[in-house]
Amino acid sequence: MPEIYHMSNDSSATAGIAGAAAALARGALVGLPTETVYGLAADARSDRAVAAIFAAKGRPQFNPLIVHVPSRDAAQRIAVLSPAARRLADAFWPGPLTLVLPRRPESGISDLATAGLDTVAVRVPVHPVAQAVLKAAGMPLAAPSANRSGHVSPTTAAHVAADLGDAVAVILDAGPTGIGLESTVVGFDGDRAVLLRLGGLPRTEIERVLGAPLLVPGHDPDRPASPGMLVKHYAPAASLRLDARDIHPGEALIAFGPDLPPGAGDALSVFNLSPSGDLAEAAANLFAVLRALDEKTDRIAVMPIPDHGLAEAINDRLRRAAEGR
Numbered sequence: 001m002p003e004i005y006h007m008s009n010d011s012s013a014t015a016g017i018a019g020a021a022a023a024l025a026r027g028a029l030v031g032l033p034t035e036t037v038y039g040l041a042a043d044a045r046s047d048r049a050v051a052a053i054f055a056a057k058g059r060p061q062f063n064p065l066i067v068h069v070p071s072r073d074a075a076q077r078i079a080v081l082s083p084a085a086r087r088l089a090d091a092f093w094p095g096p097l098t099l100v101l102p103r104r105p106e107s108g109i110s111d112l113a114t115a116g117l118d119t120v121a122v123r124v125p126v127h128p129v130a131q132a133v134l135k136a137a138g139m140p141l142a143a144p145s146a147n148r149s150g151h152v153s154p155t156t157a158a159h160v161a162a163d164l165g166d167a168v169a170v171i172l173d174a175g176p177t178g179i180g181l182e183s184t185v186v187g188f189d190g191d192r193a194v195l196l197r198l199g200g201l202p203r204t205e206i207e208r209v210l211g212a213p214l215l216v217p218g219h220d221p222d223r224p225a226s227p228g229m230l231v232k233h234y235a236p237a238a239s240l241r242l243d244a245r246d247i248h249p250g251e252a253l254i255a256f257g258p259d260l261p262p263g264a265g266d267a268l269s270v271f272n273l274s275p276s277g278d279l280a281e282a283a284a285n286l287f288a289v290l291r292a293l294d295e296k297t298d299r300i301a302v303m304p305i306p307d308h309g310l311a312e313a314i315n316d317r318l319r320r321a322a323e324g325r
């Protein structure tokens, strides 16, 4: 079983950071909190350690992974930041933004982590535990979300333990993650920024800093610009019926806001993502609610969520979950 450290307790937190750094140094895997979702971290320079990530997740293909570093300076040692990339890094790092950048030939990053591409996805997380591990380990960390392939991303340490068990040496438990959706992924086509994955940083905030709209890659499902754009990615086993304005017999309900649809009382169970209609709260609850309902029922009705701000990413994840079976 993994060693689990509770980061709310000072002495356990100190031991946890040291235990995580030691595990990473020997090429083992660590489940760690970030502000978005829990990550499954390994030494990004080691083919063997990165291969262990794919084995633990049961990933069908070797998708490129996000490389986490503690600072923009550290990012610049592995990748080249254009002026537009530097503007975004200045505005949003540390935080829930991943930039896909040209990789430096001398970066030392495993080809397995970048899937052999000449770009590398880089992120500087703001979560204090992720920062502490990056600094103690002193290495860039490849870290996809710490779920088994096909499951939704983990927002608690218990989700990580349930999905990965013995494949992970250490889990750092810092409670539920604050944002609850994965980072927003932005790449570049020349000078133009391209939205590769909707996520915890709303599109409008990025566009405000750029002073221009993000490009959105053509919707050719056979040739996604980023594997994160693949439709079947976040898939609970239960079927989801989106934009539900009523309840069918045998359905559970994912609600949003104070006004429930007629017949809500007949639903098998009701989870409200945010009774007050707060999108940040809804994002933080989304994956835990999908996991919980997936265990209880095979049919879920989902109320409409007005598509602005963070809801764009929430609705993206719900659509994938609905189409993913």
Ligand code: TXA
Binding pocket: 034, 036, 037, 038, 039, 040, 063, 064, 065, 066, 098, 100, 114, 117, 119, 120, 121, 123, 143, 144, 145, 146, 181, 182, 183, 184, 185, 187, 196, 197, 225, 226, 227, 228, 229
């Ligand atoms: O919030 C997050 O980003 C979490 C936490 C743990 O940091 N990590 C995460 O990693 O979601 P993962 O591996 O589940 O998602 C990586 C995303 C995928 O959509 C992948 O296709 C994209 O980043 N990506 C990585 N490298 C890329 C590259 N070189 N070019 C295009 N897309 C890339």
Ligand code: MG
Binding pocket: 144, 145, 153
């Ligand atoms: Mg993932």
